[in-house]
Amino acid sequence: MTSLIERDKIMALIMAAMAAGARQNRACAAISLNKRTLQRWQSDKSTGDAHPPARAIAQKQA
Numbered sequence: 001m002t003s004l005i006e007r008d009k010i011m012a013l014i015m016a017a018m019a020a021g022a023r024q025n026r027a028c029a030a031i032s033l034n035k036r037t038l039q040r041w042q043s044d045k046s047t048g049d050a051h052p053p054a055r056a057i058a059q060k061q062a
Helices: 004-019 024-030 035-043 054-061
Strands: none
Touching: 004 024, 004 035, 024 035
């Protein structure tokens, strides 16, 4: 899980790269970040990673 502080730093780096002319997809790929993850972070900046770990989901189903 990525902390909010780390997330803000990563988003700032991506935005700086885009301001310099990089495409969002390429900027995300350069740091091995899924572009959908970035979009999710941008849509909800106030909470941590809202997706529970796969282990937690498996335990609920058992």
